[in-house]
Amino acid sequence: MSPEWQTVWLTLKLAGITTTVLMVIGTPIAWWLARSSHWLKQPVAAIVALPLVLPPTVLGFYLLLLMGPEGIVGTLTQTLGLGTLPFTFAGLVVASVIYSLPFTVQPLQNVFATVNERMLEVAATLRASPLDRFFSVVIPLARPGFLTAAVLTFAHTLGEFGVVLMIGGNIPGETRVLSVAIYDHVETLEYGKAHLLAGGMLVFSFIVLLALYLINGRLNNGNLKS
Amino acid sequence: MSPEWQTVWLTLKLAGITTTVLMVIGTPIAWWLARSSHWLKQPVAAIVALPLVLPPTVLGFYLLLLMGPEGIVGTLTQTLGLGTLPFTFAGLVVASVIYSLPFTVQPLQNVFATVNERMLEVAATLRASPLDRFFSVVIPLARPGFLTAAVLTFAHTLGEFGVVLMIGGNIPGETRVLSVAIYDHVETLEYGKAHLLAGGMLVFSFIVLLALYLINGRLNNGNLKS
Amino acid sequence: MKVPGIHARLSTGFERFQLDVALELPGDGVTALFGHSGCGKTTLLRCIAGLQPCTGRLSVNGNVWQDDDTSLPVHKRPLAYVFQETSLFPHLSVNGNLNYGYRRTPMAQRRIHPSQVIDWLGLSHFMDRRPERLSGGERQRVAIARALLTSPRLLLMDEPLSALDQTSKREILPYLENLRDTLDIPIIYVSHSAAEVARLADYIVMMDQGRVVAEGGIQETLARPDQPFALEEGAAVIVPAVIRERDPQWHLCRAEFDGGSLWLRDDRQPEPGSRVRLQILARDVSIALAANHNQSIQNLLPARVMDMAAEQRPGMTTVRLQAGQTSFLSRITSRSAHQLGLGCGMDVCMQIKSVAIVE
Amino acid sequence: MKVPGIHARLSTGFERFQLDVALELPGDGVTALFGHSGCGKTTLLRCIAGLQPCTGRLSVNGNVWQDDDTSLPVHKRPLAYVFQETSLFPHLSVNGNLNYGYRRTPMAQRRIHPSQVIDWLGLSHFMDRRPERLSGGERQRVAIARALLTSPRLLLMDEPLSALDQTSKREILPYLENLRDTLDIPIIYVSHSAAEVARLADYIVMMDQGRVVAEGGIQETLARPDQPFALEEGAAVIVPAVIRERDPQWHLCRAEFDGGSLWLRDDRQPEPGSRVRLQILARDVSIALAANHNQSIQNLLPARVMDMAAEQRPGMTTVRLQAGQTSFLSRITSRSAHQLGLGCGMDVCMQIKSVAIVE
């Protein structure tokens, strides 16, 4: 595989895995934030939004401190025999997950809050267990929120590069993703290559987004057959 | 005003203005996207999400080209006698607005889609004009979405620095914002100062967010008196 | 020149349903809209309100709301709409809901005021509460109040009392009657309750599958023994009358109509001389060949059999009787009709249970 | 050992409302829940369903659903709930809504199947449609069907027929009766319609301000002339009887009860020998001193006046009569009672309009 395609592949892999991981861990957090009345709810909601506030490189720097050989997390991963996370693909995923958390949690929390309590009650009287209710009622009713969360997370992971650069170290074939590559091309005045990559990324993203929205619109308007 | 406070002030100003501008222009876009069935709807939705996909510095670079003296926008602003936008505060606002657009539009679009059509019909039979309906029914019902949109936009503008660095030119007192300052400290190994600024920003943001969420929770649960 | 009344020629449709109506409704009083579930009652109201796009022409008491080129937007039509499913604003308290339309009604047009409706509909206990914390009937009352507070020039009500118990209905109905009489605005009223309709309505429209199958003033319509209304149990005539005397000891009063007098309960203690509407259900009218005073039925009137029609359900016959100029309906078994040898033109004694008479 | 019946001692409350009930309801048949708007009917149903947190004890036909330490979660209670405001899933078609509960009911417990209810409730035309595209009555029918398809062991219905016209009701009620008789499950039924209740209910609970103010079997309760039920217009007795003969020419049949025979319409063409319930409204019973056969009222029965009570509304008297071992109620004006000189122990002729008899 040529280095360019390797970069593209790495990027999609990172964005895909990050989005998946965030959907899995963001959904319960968002649900809890939307439904709970625990006193910790508001502080947790505020903490979830915090990664946004720091400049990515700075966040990356602190993650580096934390996950490096002398950081708390780093010490932990080392005693677990996992080595340290920075400069590995796993480290990239962890960093992206932290940085993109708000983009997943906030839209989900929003739509979860609008799901009519009555619908859950109805489902309960129709024998659906709490988990069943979540999958058969909440998720379908919250679909637009899931779409938004996934799009924001995926796109953000594609475009994000401050954290990735810091934690990943821009190692070709290992942690060098598209955004970093484009950044490099711009930095080294290789504008032609930068235009090509940036243009390709835009066109590709546009097509994917358009397809997603079209499918979503179709699902919303059409009569369901089951 | 000391340079530090100048930077803090500038940052808050930028984030505040950007959020305000985006709320004003993002709301009608989001409403249209949520309600229209025009064929352009899905393409526009996809385009709105695109600024996310490009790495900030790269987006900054293209904006620099566009808004520069030879770019389309630059030519336009010059013939209008406005000069060129890069390296001015106005330029920063424009760039931030473009970059943060998806964070405003997507959450709003989401909640707008969940506003029950029936409520608008009821309001119409109670003599409310379309604009009146929007302010008296849609906005209150969509409040959580507005909160999310504002938080994401504000926080993102605080933390965003790739675009700002590129378009702003890091001029103290004019375009040098906090994120750039922290970044500089990290780059020049002045970790103590970086920790101070980053810590301050985190604590400040946490307090603001917490207050916001608490107020919002209060509004949701309490009985309204009017 | 103003043409009074509601003139509507409206068409609209869904995938499997087509609405086509041409109606001339009176410009005041209550028009009852009747028909099976799914026949298009709500759709018609929505067309009139401007909520459902439709073609055709609509004018209300001389004001054109829709014709070929123009259609007044909903918020410019001076109407109020009580929806079939209550639809209070969840973000406003009861008070906020009531004020929503009231504040938007120009001061000069306000003819109904919050304190009145709050009192009528018994809302004072929960003015500060959010709708989600109300019972079903309470919500329905708030929705009625909210609609009335816009002082509309046309009132559309889609089953407004369906969630209310008899007592609440009995408390609210007089106010609706009052509104009808004092506000002088047309009310279009969808209801499945024959009792409500017979009590309130002046005009009846019967719909089926998106079309009007019968319409007319309540007196003429109800007195037709072949009337197509699915009332059956509720078939009744409405008789205008004047109160002549009161018997305070027995809480009764005597109402005189063209053709005789009837005794009725004087619940509302009407002044002698006042005009009332008597509703007489066909099921409460029995027929005897001669008057028998030794029984609890006290309203015994001579009358003549005008015509007889078998009902849709076998075994029953509806008999139209006339006393003076007034028509009455009686439902009896076909066997009774046969055994008594009833025939057109025959003179009989009509037995009306006084308890069955309502205003 | 299984204790049949529903035993409930439940308390809960809101800011300004307190529910405290102790009930022993029969383990099968229909219990009607009555009371003014806001008296706590919906709250009680929600407590029974487990939707509203409450303290106390609840057991249904021997299964404890709630006591001091445990409370079965809603989805583990084998009940079905038809909500007061229809609450179909907006993201599912009618078909999807119906299947939701059906699919979650273990195969072995399914006693009601989609094809049946679709047929009963006339849903086949819109199986693929989304709820937002249905009329109010159509939505209500889908909600009933969806609830029934879980083959519940307790059915809670909060005004299930309020949005339906008479014809639809007349079509659906027999199925509910059928369910009650064949499924052998208890049904708790909230309704403001006296006719529905009198027809369906076996047991009556009257609530006021969060408490039970009266309860009892429908026969005993309705035959009490001082009964506190706000039925008045609907006061009635229920009489068990056996069909003895049919008269196909006149579409009538004769039902024999302990104390005589009554003629009624044979709508449902019951086999001679079959047992039926006759409902006789107090307003349809008049009293004569002697039998007069020259009239359309054909059911004339000798009876004895047992007691007399003035009603809440002045001017009316409810008279309890007895024929054989069976009690009847008659509502007449107090003046009639006086003029006829009625008194306890007196023998009279009871006149019952045959059209007023329903099963």
Next chain:
Amino acid sequence: ARAGEVRLAIATNFHDAAERLAAHFSETTGHSTRISYGSTGKLYAQIRHGAPFDAYLAADEERPHLMEREGSGVPGTRFTYAIGKLVLWSPDAEAFREPQALLEADTLRRLAIANPKTAPYGLAAKQTLEHLGLWKTLESRLVRGESIAQTFQFVATGNAKAGFVALAQLRDDHQGGARWEVPNTHHEPIAQQAILLDRGRSNEAARAWLNFLASAEAQDIIREYGYDIPDLPE
């Protein structure tokens, strides 16, 4: 020796030269390279926190020096591999004849330099202006690029009329315009130093790379890309 791999952390401004050098190095020695580019500061932070690099080519002297002291660099392996050359440049050939005239003109609204705090070329530009006695007057009209690359973009896109860039950047498409090569005497030398990192201590290929970098062959290439070579390698 067996063919090995060397992982290099190289300052972005040296990108073009480094690519040429790496290709040449692989050809002659058979060792392969894997290069991560980044700003000097960022690469330093990463190396301090365990980044897997064998050798570090910084854009200044300070960071390699620090590393040597702290022990993350191998003592005695540090040397200056290139000296940057600063140029005042404008893509508009008519922009100036005499730099002094341009810099003193009031019409010069925006002058681009690299951030003196983060980029060595920025520091040199600042020293130059101070040398010319213009720092005070121009300070408020400066736009600071985060890196020398960004500074170049400010100028190339016309947003700044002129700027101090690296001679190494004025190649290929950007030959034209007006330029003034700042004499060595106006600022301290922009010495770019390399050092062998602790991780690369026993990596044959890493040592080979540093040897190659100091070779005359490599120095020719480096000169070709617009850098000076120190007279006396340390």
